[in-house]
Amino acid sequence: MHPTAAHDPLPFFHKQTIFLTGxxxxxxxxxxFKLAMKLDTGKIYALVRGSPERAVSQLRDIIPNQVDAILATNKVKLVVGDICEHKFGIDPVVLAEMARTVTVIIHSAASISLRTTQRECVEINCLPVLQLAQMSSSFENLSKFVFISTAYANSHLPDGVIEERIYPGGDAEQQLSRIMEAGSLAEGLAGFTHAYTLVKNITEQLLLSRNPHLPILIVRPTCIAPAISQPHPYYSRPGSSPGSGYVQRYMESPDSGVFHVSSFHPTGTNIVDEIPVDITANLILLHIMHDTRGIVHAGSESYVRRTLAQLHQTIIDHFPRRPGSRRPEFRYLSMSDRRVPQGRYAEFLKTFGRDWHFSNAASQKFVALEGPLSIALGDHDAGRFMDERAGLISADVVRRRSSKASAKL
Ligand SMILES: NC(=O)c1ccc[n+]([C@@H]2O[C@H](COP(=O)([O-])OP(=O)(O)OC[C@H]3O[C@@H](n4cnc5c(N)ncnc54)[C@H](OP(=O)(O)O)[C@@H]3O)[C@@H](O)[C@H]2O)c1
Structure with a gap:
């Protein structure tokens, strides 16, 4: 389906002034990259930490061949600040200019660490979102406030279908007060996998309940994978793709390979939900353009569904062998066998053995759309892509291993 005039993103984004964090x-x-290079967006204020020079050097690490072209568009203004500071530490003159001109806020800055305490996580992943919502009440032309959450904000729910909505749960105001006062909930993680997922859940609820008049879009990606093609194939940021991190850690030092899985999937046929970052970005931008409000997922239902066992087979196929080393083995234990502990990576991630089905119903209407925000896969071969991705990780593990060995000489 070709984009009709009403669905052509170029005229829409040309009129927008975006405030992007993260x-x-x-x-x-x-x-x-998409906003500046593919959509000819009117203007982009990009919040960066430290200094513009630091930000450019960070971008050079991940998009070395695109960063100069992005800056040469003269559409991007790097705004120094920090989301943990009052009014994000933004120069008041710049903030006043933004309040007059910004039409869309995309809040993507966060800590994605699964090791933070509840208190640390609230400080970086919740309070800044609530503060930004307050700040945005003085933005005169705001038409969309986008908060990037996570599909695992519902990791307290049993396996099964998770819809694009808020599920009834604890009182988020009370939960926030308790974490601020005592450091954590009395009931610990209250059934969530990590402080990160618990706090995303609290934040979603508070953002919506405290700001009923704000045009809010909450996007919940599942695990984000490297890009299929944009800004470049395999684009990623080290440490930011959980699937790649899992493959890399396993290749560096395999553990017992034991996984606790649902009794419906005793051979690891549950889905490990991943979505490439460029499809995620297109979905975010499509929903902005189509004025979606509320909650949407971005997950494998909009890409390709792969099982845990397939992921493990890929690791086995690309495992960097050393003389005398054995191929890794994976064991899937369903409920009855759980006296045997999981391997350490399985235990750390907690989500890969689960069997949630994240509905992507709100994005179904975009499946056949063409143009710069298309999510159609065309001739993309997901199996080959995964193989090449694992091959790159394997080669990297070997390279680092041999440079470590030569450093010891
Ligand atoms: N990665 C995933 O698999 C995944 C899955 C589901 C949802 N999400 C969500 O998607 C969003 C983006 O995640 P991501 O994968 O892009 O994370 P990321 O690669 O770790 O990037 C985090 C960004 O936030 C910025 N940031 C962190 N602390 C900041 C602070 N105090 N002030 C200003 N900026 C700060 C970082 O800046 P520096 O460059 O200065 O560090 C960086 O630009 C997050 O909300 C995350 O929860 C991610």
Whole structure:
């Protein structure tokens, strides 16, 4: 389906002034590229930490061949600040200019660490979102406030279908007060996998309940994978793709390979939900353009569904062998066998053995759309792509291993 005039993103984005946070991150870097290079966006204020020079050097690490072209568009203004500071530490003159002109806020800055305490996580992943919503009440022309959450914001729910909505749960105001006062909930993680997912859940609820008049779009990606093609094939940021991190760690030092899986998938046939970052970015931008409000998922239902066992087979196929080393083995234990502990990576991630089905119903209407925001896969071969991705990770593990060995000589 060709984009009709009403669905052509170019005239729409040409009229927009975007405030993007997290523009040096995995998702934000891709959004920055798309907005500046593919959509000819009117203007982009990109919040960066430290200094513009630091940000450019970070971007050079992840998009070395695109960064100069992005800056040469003269559409991007790097705004120094920090989301943990009052009014993000933005120069008041620049903030006043933004309040007059910004039409769309995309808040992608966050800590994606699964090791933070509840208190640390609230400080970086919740309070800044609520502060930004407050700041945006003085933005005169705002038509969309986008918060990037995570599909695992519902990791307290049992396996099964997760819809694009808020599920009834704890009182988020009380939960926030308790974490601020005591450091954590009395009931610990309250069934969530990590502080990160618990706090995303609290943040979604508070953002919506405290700001009923704000045009909010919450996007919940599943695990984000490297780009299929934009800004460049395999574009990623080290440490930001959980699937790549898992493959890399496993190749560096395999563990027992034991996984606790649902009894419906005793051979690891549950889906490990991943979506490439460029499809994620296109979905975010499509929903902005189509004025979607509320909650949408971005996951494998909009890409390709792959199982845990397939991921493991890819690791086995590309495992960097050393003389005398054995091929890794994976064991899937369903409920009855859980006296045997999981391997350490499985235990750390907690989500790869689960069997959630994240509905992408809100994005189905975009499947056949063509143009710069197309999510159609064309001749993309997902199996070959995954193989090449694992091959790159394997080669990197070997390279680092041999440079470590030569450093010891
Ligand atoms: N990666 C995933 O698999 C995944 C999955 C689901 C949802 N998400 C969500 O998607 C969003 C983007 O994640 P990502 O993968 O792009 O993360 P990322 O690669 O780790 O990037 C994080 C970004 O946030 C910025 N940032 C962190 N702390 C900041 C602070 N105090 N002030 C200003 N900027 C700060 C970082 O800036 P520096 O460059 O200065 O560090 C970076 O630009 C997050 O909300 C995340 O929760 C990610």
């Amino acid at each position: 523009g040096t991150g995995l998702v934000g870097g891709c959004l920055l």
